[in-house]
Amino acid sequence: MADVARLAGVSAQTVSRVSNGYPGVVESTRQQVLAAMKELGYRPNSAARALKRGEFRTLGVILFNMSTTGNMRTLEAVALSAAQEEYATTLMPVTVPSQDEVRGAFTRLGELAVDGVVIIMEVHLLDAAMVSLPPNAQVVVVDSNAGDRYCVVDTDQAGGARAAVEHLLDLGHETVWHVAGPEASFSAERRVETWRSALAEAGREAPEPLRGDWSAESGYLAGQRIAAAPECTAVFVANDQMALGVLRALHEHGRRVPEDVSVVGFDDIPEAASFVPPLTTVHQDFPEVGRRCVESVLRQIRNNAAERGTTLVPTRLVTRASTAPPRGRR
Template sequence: MTDRTGESRVWRAPSIIDVAREAGVSAQTVSRVANGMDIVRPVTRDRVLAVMDRMGYRPNSAGRALKSGRFRTLGVIMSELSSYGNTRTLEGFATAASRSGYSLALTPLWTIAQAGLTGALTRMADQPVDGLIVVLEEHELLESDLVRVAKIPTVVVTAGRKHPYLAIDTDQAQGARLATEHLLSLGHQTVWHIRGPENSHGARDRAQSWADTLRAHGRVVPPIVPGDWSAASGYAAGRRLAADPSVTAVFASNDGMALGAMRAFHEAGRDVPGSVSVVGFDDMELSADFQPPLTTVHQYFDRVAVAAVGMLVDRIEHNRHTVADPVPTELILRASTAPPPVPRAALAGI
């Protein structure tokens, strides 16, 4: 910028002294207003705020952190930002953190090579954050890594419970039980399962619950059909299952694989749900627009995020170790499930 003589001057952000002089108050009063203290008279506070807005004054967050011992920032380490669940969970973190007066510092991991994860945890622990939320699978977290961040409060999301840190997750087992029992209640003799990746604890918990539920009802547990969360893997699994006429009910470990499986059934002439019923898991927005609309297990990613942020803020501000139960799921009934087809022999009256 230039002054009245036409000479260039380097722009300088307004200081607390500038605001105090313009508002006709002390620097201490400006500091109290900036920190939200309620001991300033309303008329004075409003005048100071108006001057701060007009001058573009921004309080020195680093200075405030030195005084209060807090940065009002939560660190998040997360992999697979493109996945539906992680996207929704990250959105929930941002909303919950903002409501609690915190901002987020995100460190995405494009690869889970152990050196990269170790470096990310170390860097985040050294950043000006008050606490850390780690969203990684159980197999991706080594005890030695979490020790690196032990100096700051930490909450682990969707990583199992085999560690000493505060943790929160969806009730994966309950969701799989709801899906399996729904299909059995319609009259299907058993339920086939398209599983998620082998190294996913969520996929593992859902598969275990599916098998346990079938056994509890005295039903045969069919061989697991592997998948990798993608619709393409669901399609491959669906082609395999469509060739077996005894398959009348399928529980896919996520909606993407359910979509691929339904495409394979349609191409094979297996009507959904007339010939085979399909249930997914997640309840992504497009699930209601599948053909037919997909019966699925709804995950409350926002509630998981709110619980994680709440546990972390409670630890930061009150040094409380709040333990939260897994967040329940809900079965959403749509048009992709129905009773099994009547055998031809029964139709012929034999």
């Protein structure tokens, strides 16, 4: 720093203010200092700055299941939003949903020194592990019902599922079948509950839901059962990947979409518009979820106070060619 100050013809204090981004430095002087830093190859010591400021400008993300579209797009959104705020992101994946794995993830994040944590994980894993959070770290949980203990940011699962079911009923279908996600998933269960209640409110019978694991293969297996049920004219699938499997199964069994069976997905992945036929689906605003997660955790960090409660990001139904009135109603 002394070398930079001599080359730039300023004080070491001015160099310090420029390197730490403090205001109050004349722009011409700041540019002079930056030019000297570049010429000498000087880079501020981030660890020293963290100790001085009492913050690390790093957010930790604990993530279970890196294979699902929703989790990965949420992770991407959090990382991009954090970068816009000049925060780094440290990912701590949990490969096996066990108490030891979850405890280990929190322990390792504590050792890596983070200012806040975004948890993209089913809340029952967090409860069962009885873990302790990193000291002084603020927390946001994604896709959970833990609003009484943590700050939660979630897609409006219920609103999206209701829009899907009501769309199919409004087209004239007598009832709507459902391919659900895994029972351990909070979002899957919220979509199941809303699907069932929407049918009940309309005075319709709810068939037994078919279970998948978010994969196209599990959707294909469920689709084979749907294809073998001639009474099924409409199905709401809990995500677009499983909907892709359902479309394949229906095609192989000679049941046309939407002429014989209407199909609605959930997520609105970029490929949904290129399915055959293009998929009607519920759009989730993953960038907005990520932005609100980062916004909340940074607010907690700056105020040095935890937040509680749930913020819901709205969904919207995107209507494409995979849905139509049933035969006899066209």
